[in-house]
Amino acid sequence: MSKKVSKETLGQRLQRLRREAGLTQAEVAEKSEQSLPNLRNWEGDHRTPGLWSALQLSRVFGVSLEALAECAAPDPKVKRDRSKRPRQEGGRPRGRPKGSGASDKPDVKADADTGKRGRNS
Secondary structure, three states: OOOOOOOOEHHHHHHHHHHHOOOOHHHHHHHOOOOHHHHHHHHOOOOOOOHHHHHHHHHHHOOOHHHHHOOEOOOOOOOOOOOOOOEOHHHOEOOOOOOOOHHHOOOEEEOOOOOOEEEOO
């Protein structure tokens, strides 16, 4: 008899194993020596753990690395705008001053008589 396994993503498998073990995300992160944001990204299928991290997770859950890794690829996510700041007309991020280029800076040259630097108007 072969056990029929539904294909779950790695994130779904991590969540299931964590819940079966009765652990919180924080407890798994601590036991596997990973950061909580990393674990959340893995469970949400936003990122995948590296080999060493996956090995540590498999040890925490008491499963083989192969059992942890046998899963379906994550479903494609809806494309999201990944820009950090909203953009305004002209494609510039909001908050960046207009004309912050080098041409807007005052011309500064050394005064030939005194050797001091000053603004030339």
